[in-house]
Amino acid sequence: MNEEYSLEDFAxxxxxxxxxxxxxxxxxxxxxxxxxxxxxxxxGPYGILRSIYHGIKRDFAESLTVQxxxxxxxxxxxxxxxxxCDIKCKTxxxxxxxxxxxxxxxxxxxxxxxxxxxxxxxxxxxIWNRGNPYGMPAADRLDWLKNLxxxxxxxxxxxxxxxxxxxxxxxxxxxxxxxxxxxxxxxLVTLLEHMKINYGILKEEECCGSPANRIGDNQLFSDVFxxxxxxxxxxxxxxxxxxxxxxxxxxxxxxxxxxxxxxxxHYTEFLSDMMEDGRLDIAKEIxxxxxxxxxxxxxxxxxxxxxxxxxxxxIPAVNLVEMKRNRQDxxxxxxxxxxxxxxxxxxxxxxxxxxxxxxxxxxxIIATACPWCHIQLHDAVQDTNNESKIVVKDIAEILVEAL
Amino acid sequence: xxxxxxxxxxxxxxxxxxxxxxxxxxxxxxxxxxxxxxTYPYELREREIPYAVVKPGxxxxxxxxxxxxxxxxxxxxxxxxxxxxxxxxxxxxxxIMLSIDRLNDIRIFxxxxxxxxxxxxxxxxxxxxxxxxGCFLPVHPGSRAIARMGGTMCNNTSAHIVDTSIGxxxxxxxxxxxxxxxxxxxxxxxxSMRRPxxxxxxxxxVGGDGLLGVITKIRMRLLPDFKYSYAVVYFDNVRxxxxxxxxxxxxxxxxxxxxxxxxxxxxxxxxxxxxxSPPPGAVILFASIGSTKEEAKDKRExxxxxxxxxxxxxxxxxxxxxxxxxxxSTREVISSFLSQSSGMQWKSAEVIPNLKYLxxxxxxxxxxxxxxxxxxxxxxxxxxxxxxxxxHPGILVPRDWDGEKQREAYTELxxxxxxxxxxxxxCGGEWGQFSKRTxxxxxxxxxxxxxxxxxxxxxxxxxxxxxxxxxxxxR
Ligand SMILES: Cc1cc2nc3c(=O)[nH]c(=O)nc-3n(C[C@H](O)[C@H](O)[C@H](O)COP(=O)(O)OP(=O)(O)OC[C@H]3O[C@@H](n4cnc5c(N)ncnc54)[C@H](O)[C@@H]3O)c2cc1C
Numbered sequence: 018m019n020e021e022y023s024l025e026d027f028a029x030x031x032x033x034x035x036x037x038x039x040x041x042x043x044x045x046x047x048x049x050x051x052x053x054x055x056x057x058x059x060x061g062p063y064g065i066l067r068s069i070y071h072g073i074k075r076d077f078a079e080s081l082t083v084q085x086x087x088x089x090x091x092x093x094x095x096x097x098x099x100x101x102c103d104i105k106c107k108t109x110x111x112x113x114x115x116x117x118x119x120x121x122x123x124x125x126x127x128x129x130x131x132x133x134x135x136x137x138x139x140x141x142x143x144i145w146n147r148g149n150p151y152g153m154p155a156a157d158r159l160d161w162l163k164n165l166x167x168x169x170x171x172x173x174x175x176x177x178x179x180x181x182x183x184x185x186x187x188x189x190x191x192x193x194x195x196x197x198x199x200x201x202x203x204x205l206v207t208l209l210e211h212m213k214i215n216y217g218i219l220k221e222e223e224c225c226g227s228p229a230n231r232i233g234d235n236q237l238f239s240d241v242f243x244x245x246x247x248x249x250x251x252x253x254x255x256x257x258x259x260x261x262x263x264x265x266x267x268x269x270x271x272x273x274x275x276x277x278x279x280x281x282x283h284y285t286e287f288l289s290d291m292m293e294d295g296r297l298d299i300a301k302e303i304x305x306x307x308x309x310x311x312x313x314x315x316x317x318x319x320x321x322x323x324x325x326x327x328x329x330x331x332i333p334a335v336n337l338v339e340m341k342r343n344r345q346d347x348x349x350x351x352x353x354x355x356x357x358x359x360x361x362x363x364x365x366x367x368x369x370x371x372x373x374x375x376x377x378x379x380x381x382i383i384a385t386a387c388p389w390c391h392i393q394l395h396d397a398v399q400d401t402n403n404e405s406k407i408v409v410k411d412i413a414e415i416l417v418e419a420l
Numbered sequence: 421x422x423x424x425x426x427x428x429x430x431x432x433x434x435x436x437x438x439x440x441x442x443x444x445x446x447x448x449x450x451x452x453x454x455x456x457x458x459t460y461p462y463e464l465r466e467r468e469i470p471y472a473v474v475k476p477g478x479x480x481x482x483x484x485x486x487x488x489x490x491x492x493x494x495x496x497x498x499x500x501x502x503x504x505x506x507x508x509x510x511x512x513x514x515x516i517m518l519s520i521d522r523l524n525d526i527r528i529f530x531x532x533x534x535x536x537x538x539x540x541x542x543x544x545x546x547x548x549x550x551x552x553x554g555c556f557l558p559v560h561p562g563s564r565a566i567a568r569m570g571g572t573m574c575n576n577t578s579a580h581i582v583d584t585s586i587g588x589x590x591x592x593x594x595x596x597x598x599x600x601x602x603x604x605x606x607x608x609x610x611x612s613m614r615r616p617x618x619x620x621x622x623x624x625x626v627g628g629d630g631l632l633g634v635i636t637k638i639r640m641r642l643l644p645d646f647k648y649s650y651a652v653v654y655f656d657n658v659r660x661x662x663x664x665x666x667x668x669x670x671x672x673x674x675x676x677x678x679x680x681x682x683x684x685x686x687x688x689x690x691x692x693x694x695x696x697s698p699p700p701g702a703v704i705l706f707a708s709i710g711s712t713k714e715e716a717k718d719k720r721e722x723x724x725x726x727x728x729x730x731x732x733x734x735x736x737x738x739x740x741x742x743x744x745x746x747x748x749s750t751r752e753v754i755s756s757f758l759s760q761s762s763g764m765q766w767k768s769a770e771v772i773p774n775l776k777y778l779x780x781x782x783x784x785x786x787x788x789x790x791x792x793x794x795x796x797x798x799x800x801x802x803x804x805x806x807x808x809x810x811x812h813p814g815i816l817v818p819r820d821w822d823g824e825k826q827r828e829a830y831t832e833l834x835x836x837x838x839x840x841x842x843x844x845x846x847c848g849g850e851w852g853q854f855s856k857r858t859x860x861x862x863x864x865x866x867x868x869x870x871x872x873x874x875x876x877x878x879x880x881x882x883x884x885x886x887x888x889x890x891x892x893x894x895r
Contacts (some may be wrong), residue, residue, distance in 0.1 A: 036819050039759045039766055040459040042503055046542070046565035053474060056521055057446050058455040067457060068450040075449075088448045108753070109565075112760035 024128055026072050031121050034113065035070040038063065043109040046103035049349040050095055052370060053363045059092045062102035062115045068092045069122040072090075076129075086131045093122050094134050095361050098231055098354035101312035104345060119169040122320075123233030123355075133232045134359040141234050148223035149190040150358065158222060161192070161199035165206055173206055174217030177252045182217035184209070185254045186322065187268075189261040190224050191388035197395065198388045201247045201260055204413035205284055211420055212296045219248065225264040230271055234354040256280040258287045260413075262314035262321075262387045263353070269319065283315055285386050285412060289324035292331050300420045302334035307414075308380035309337065310371060310394065312387030325386050328412050332419045340374040348374065352389035368397035376407060383409045425471075425514070432471040432516060434496065439484040442474040444522070453632045455517045458502045458510045460830060461765050462823040468510070470497065470517040479636040485602040486634070486885065489516060495888045498630055500539065500571030500787060503563045505768075506834075506851040508630065508887070509571075512894035517853050520570050523636055528553055532611060533642050534594055539570025539635045555712045556645040557760075559589045560678075561850075562752060570635050576627030577850045582807035585675040585709070590626040592641045597634035598625055601881035605785040609639065624876075629852045630887045631873075632880050646677065646709035649716035650738035652747055653704045653727050657785060658683050658802070661702045662779040664730035665806050669775055679706040679807025680751050686801040690750030693757045700733045704806060705747055752804060758816055762799075767830065768814035769837040772846030775809055781844045788813035792836060793830045810849050830856070838863065858893025 044062035045051050051061045058064040072089045075081045081089075102115045125133030133141070137255050140150035164169065174182050186209065192202040209216045226241035250255070257279055259265040265283040268276055282290075291297040307329055315321045322344045329337050342348050351367035372394060375383045383398075385391050389409075395409040433447045446452070455462055457475045471494070476482045489496045495515030502509040511517070523538030526549050537546055544564040547557040561567050561579035572579075576590040595609020608621035616622075624632050655661035661681060668675070682690060687703040708718035708723060722733055738744050753765040769788065773781030786802050789795045795815055804811040817829055838860035841847060853861050862870045877884070877891055888894075 037759075037763060038459070039755075040461065041563070041756075042459075042501055042566045043563075045501070045542075048480045055444060057473065057475070057519075058457075059448070064450075064454045067454045071450060071453055081449075086450050088450060090451060092591050107760075109756050110759070111756065175720065 021268075024125070027121070028077075030380045031118060031125065032070060032073050034118055035066045035323060037111050037113045038066055039111040042111050043105050043329055044115065047101040047105045047346075049097055049101065049351065049367050050098060052348070053351065053365050053367045054095075059372055062096075062106075062119075065092055065096055065119055065122075066113070069118065072122070073125070086126075086129075087252055090132050090134070091127050093119060093126060094132065094137070094232075094359070096354050097349045097356055097367075099311070099349035100317040101313075101349065104317060120231065120233060123231075124235055125233075125379050126233070127233040133234075133355065136359040137228075137232050137355050138412055140358040141232060141237055144224045144226075144229060144237060146185060148221075152193045153194045155221070155223075157224060158193050159218070159220075161188070161194075161202050162206070162218070165203050168261045168276060171206065171228065172210060172213070172215075174215075175220045176254075177219040178220055179217060180326055181253050182215055183238055183256060184214055184216040185257045185258045186216055186218050186284075187225070187257050187264055188218055188222060189264045189388065191392070193222070194323060195388065195392065198391060198411075199390070201388065201411040201413050204411065204417040205362075207417050207420070208288065208297065208413060212291055219252075221248075225259075225267045226251050226271070227263040227267040228355060228358070230267065231353070232358075242272055246272060249279060252274065254279055256282070257337050258282050259387065260284055262312045262319070263381060263389070266314045266318050283319075283324070283386070285315070285325040286321060287327060288413075288416065289327045292328060297331075297416075299416065299419045301370060303332050303415065304334040304336075305381045306336045306379055307384050308340050308375050308378045309343075309381040309416070310340070310350065310375070310383055310385045310390055311344055312385060312390045313347075313349050313353055315386060316347060317345060318420060325384070325412055328416060329384055332415065338378045340371075340378045340380075342374060350390040350393040352393040357389055357392075366397060369392040370399060372397040372401065372403065372407070376403070381407060382415070383407060384412050384415055385409065386412050429471045430512070432492075435488055436472055436474045436485065436516070439479050440474055440476050444477065445551060446473045447471070452517070455499060455502075455519065456497070456509075456511050458507060459505055460507060460510065460826075462826040463818070465860065466511070468512055468515060470511060470515055473517040473519060475519045475522050479523075479597065479605060482518070482599045482634050482636060483603040483605065485516065486599060486601055489885045490602060490883050493883055493885070496885055498570075498887055499633055500568035501566045502540075503561075503567050504571055504575065504851060504855075506857050507847070507855040508574075508890050510853055512705040512889040515554070515888075516635070518588040520634070520636075521568065523570075526641050528642070530642075530758055533613060534611070534639055535642060536637055536639045537569055538637060539568060539573065540611075541565045541569045543569060543572055550642060551645070553642065555646055558586055558643055569638055571630075573626050573635055573638055574628060574630040575850065575852045579850060580678055580680065580805055582677060582679055582805065583849070584808065585677045586643070590623070592643060593622055594625045594639045594641055595622055596635050596639065597637035598627050600633045601883070601886040606633065611639070613641065629854050629890055631854075631877050631891060632886075634886070646713065647713045647716045648677075648744075649708045649710075649713065649720040649739070650747075651706055651708075651720055652725060652736040652738065653703070653706075653724065654700050654735075655702045655730065656733055658702050658782045659779045660730040660732070661704060662782045662806070664704070664727040664732065665777060665809070666778055667726040667729050668723055673722045673726050674708065676706040676719070676723060676807055678711045678748075679704065679805070680748070681705070681804045681806035682751055682754070683802040686754055686803050687750065689757060690754050690800075694746065694750045694751050696750065705751060706807065707744065713782075725800055751803060754801065755814060758801065758814070762816050764816040764818050766814060767817050767833060768812045770832050770848055770850055771811040771813065771837055771840045771844070771864045772849045773809060773811065773844030775845060777844050778809055781840065782811055784840060785811045785813040788836060788840075789815055789833070792832050794825070794832050808849065835859070852890075854890045855893060858891065
């Protein structure tokens with residue numbers, strides 16, 4: 018926050034924005050928190066907004082205790098930022114940008130050193146120090162590629178050392194470091210090789226900053242943004258595809274104008290274009306019932322619903338079935354909003370509810386296109402002992418199986 | 421919070437935790453405040469903030485809470501989703517906020533031809549469940565995605581449904597289970613298809629404004645769904661539109677299930693938002709019903725026949741249900757769009773005139789707020805559940821008015837609503853009779869009527885433990 022625009026101005030503006038809410042409470046009907054908690058009033062969008070309002074007012078009046086502030090922090094950090102409430106508020110409410118306000122509330126808490134939650138802090142520190150929220154060494158970031166490059170000779174360029182590329186695959190922290198997700202990155206490489214694309218990956222990729230923004234660390238986000246945009250411009254990057262919808266959303270919606278020159282796509286959009294052009298030819302059959310779980314940051318936030326489905330339909334013999342809640346109505350897996358880094362009270366895990374919906378649809382595979390959804394849903398499958406009935410796969414992995 | 425209040429919060433919470441599992445009791449400042457707020461934008465006063473919020477999971481737990489509250493003389497405020505529009509869920513004093521949303525079972529008994537549900541069930545979910553059995557839930561509020569069956573029962577509202585078509589919600593209630601304010605259990609009504617003749621205890625609770633007991637279970641007859649036929653009719657002005665509605669009644673036509681209207685200004689907004697070409701004038705949208713499509717169509721034609729005697733500008737018949745939903749959405753987006761585009765708070769009133777003076781009342785509602793000291797210069801819009809002869813003038817209230825001014829503004833609007841409803845001989849048809857409407861009740865039914873309710877309340881709830889303030893109109 019700069020000096021002309023003080024913390025108090027920020028708080029006042031936030032206060033004003035929260036009063037736009039017309040208290041119709043419609044947002045409760047779509048909020049995943051309501052479903053996964055005991056459903057107290059503060060465990061839903063309206064209640065979170067009102068808590069921000071009362072928190073600011075009482076803070077101005079110096080009537081908030083330390084415990085009150087901690088409660089407020091827990092309320093604010095429980096939100097998955099899935100955006101279902103924003104959509105509902107636009108159609109039935111006063112059009113309040115609820116998630117944005119919740120994230121602003123988090124910024125205030127971070128500025129006041131009340132937020133974030135403990136483990137979220139560790140994740141943020143790790144982004145500062147190591148360029149990823151997982152506490153992993155920056156030097157290990159490309160380890161996921163080793164297996165693959167040992168087996169076959171890859172055309173993948175390491176940017177900037179190997180020169181300019183037509184397409185930059187922005188792998189993201191989760192696909193780089195999480196063992197269970199690294200295969201998604203490798204699958205993408207396999208697909209790009211298969212299509213003979215002139216592509217590359219960054220030699221020193223760093224976090225896109227999404228966790229910083231979700232958790233409310235403005236300064237960290239500015240720093241990461243500055244470093245990343247500088248790199249992209251310097252290396253002459255023209256076209257980026259991301260694996261994670263969270264990185265995609267950050268680049269498209271949260272990096273200011275400097276990124277506007279660069280074409281940014283989620284990988285499902287890019288592959289779907291390639292499929293349409295005939296460059297991605299899928300020959301093998303996968304005779305399975307597949308359901309697609311819409312990641313919130315792809316669907317609700319960016320209206321990308323069709324490309325992933327087109328890819329799945331493009332695989333011979335795939336029987337694509339929809340869950341009861343799909344597209345804009347799809348249920349959040351619970352992994353967004355900084356919740357990957359700390360435990361948030363859940364009576365029923367969202368990922369398990371979602372798994373139930375996939376099983377109700379009789380699916381054998383839950384396809385998704387987000388590393389965090391993948392982890393959440395995979396854990397749900399394991400924790401409920403359903404491994405013999407259903408598996409979670411990324412669309413890229415399924416495509417590779419069908420090559 | 422001062423020390424005495426803090427101690428009180430602790431004490432109440434400890435007692436509640438002895439009745440209900442700890443995780444269902446909250447004493448956080450924010451939960452206590454937010455759970456006591458309702459659809460009105462002004463803030464609670466400090467003395468209105470509850471000591472604790474409790475979510476009991478059974479009628480036994482509710483009974484224990486009420487017994488404890490009687491001993492300690494602590495008010496208990498019952499909360500569904502707090503979407504009631506006359507201020508009934510907003511406490512006027514410290515107390516226990518009792519949320520009924522955990523009582524949310526629904527069971528359909530096809531062989532008995534009824535279903536039973538907890539008061540915490542969301543209206544839309546119940547509609548969906550009975551829909552699976554080919555049935556129709558005879559209540560359809562704009563708030564159905566969040567309103568709960570318990571709150572809806574207390575108001576006995578059928579909402580957008582035209583009462584004279586299929587009756588009011590309460591007409592389908594076979595019985596309820598209730599915990600009385602002293603903690604006693606009561607089961608009312610019947611499990612048979614024929615509802616009680618003579619004294620029907622159910623009537624004290626359905627449409628009982630939450631005064632006499634906490635409803636813990638609702639039993640309703642299954643109503644087979646209908647076949648539908650739809651139409652949109654455009655009129656030059658509100659007068660001819662409402663005269664058309666009068667004709668429909670006078671000519672004894674089959675009354676549609678849904679019949680909504682918007683004046684031209686309002687309709688233009690709705691149509692524009694939904695990307696439709698502007699309507700030529702004021703609009704009626706209606707859905708006729710029958711047990712066959714032909715019957716529904718036939719009834720629709722009869723209604724159109726009556727409306728046509730007022731020379732409408734156009735009649736558009738609709739067969740496709742998606743088209744109907746699209747056109748109905750023009751009406752449903754009004755309040756939301758106006759809040760968004762103006763950045764102000766939408767507030768509608770409910771004026772229920774008699775049939776004879778409907779055109780005059782509707783015309784007055786087109787200028788509903790004219791001349792009011794506080795709200796006189798605000799924008800006014802008109803829509804209505806016109807088949808039910810229920811008018812909703814709506815106003816946009818600025819957000820930057822301070823809390824006191826807002827309170828006064830809303831009181832002024834309720835007073836104006838009361839004035840018109842009294843003038844035209846009606847009474848509130850959707851949001852209950854008390855709270856912000858208590859002064860209307862007294863004027864409409866006199867001290868005798870008011871004392872009658874008060875004496876029943878006193879007999880059942882001598883300590884005035886359950887939902888105090890509703891009857892008194894403190895909200
Ligand atoms: C956007 C919007 C649209 C609306 N549209 C309509 C409409 O079209 N038609 C209409 O009629 N209304 C409408 N309403 C008003 C409101 O939704 C209804 O009155 C609804 O039925 C109230 O349900 P609730 O669960 O919110 O009840 P609450 O507001 O929580 O409670 C209402 C009253 O009932 C009492 N109560 C609740 N449950 C119990 C129980 N189990 N036992 C005893 N007392 C209880 C409460 O103490 C309170 O006095 C609308 C409201 C909103 C915000």
